Amino acid sequence: METLLNKAKRLRTNQTTAEQQLWRAIRAKRFENRKFYRQFIISPYVVDFVNRDLKLVVELDGGQHMDSQRQDIVRTKYLESKGYKVIRFWNNQILSEFEAVLLSLSLTLSQRERELKYLNLQTPR
Template identity: 50%
Template structure:
């Protein structure tokens, strides 16, 4: 169902997605395999490490208009056992080391934790609440 859409999203990745993918691919982060623009049930997620049940989502300005959709999507993924981490595109482009630090912490932490979409003006580091 989403396979063609996922393929199209891989081709049209944003600059932030490309920058993060460059650092996640080939098991570079904690030896974990990530997939990009990958189907998880009815959704296509930006990045997923299936073995650690971790989803990493990058949010651009369009996510301000999706304030009902993103939390519902996150709750669905969490109900399936995934932890969901969200970052602004700008955070990846300006402070990728901090983003990678949070992702590494997420890989080491068991179980899902709630994380709403970042709000306008929040800081660069989005740590999931426990």
């Protein structure tokens, strides 16, 4: 049975064209000076991309996800239970509407930052 670490390494090596395109734009703090990781383990899952500071997971879905929507819902609920926000884009959105995807990601990052600041203000000290 493949370990999560081996799976993450394999997925990094065999990225889809959409994953490669998004990774080029967000890696090394190139996007809004935010640090993203790719094929990151949040056990028992390997997520496509994550910004750990804002606990934001970015998932890219191809045609195979049409058949696994129930699994995606379970996965998303699990990640949300761990405090993560999950956003999803279709591969074809990355390839044909890239600027719109980046705008959506930018807005989500801003919203998530505000949410976390609000939650921190609500937490008793």
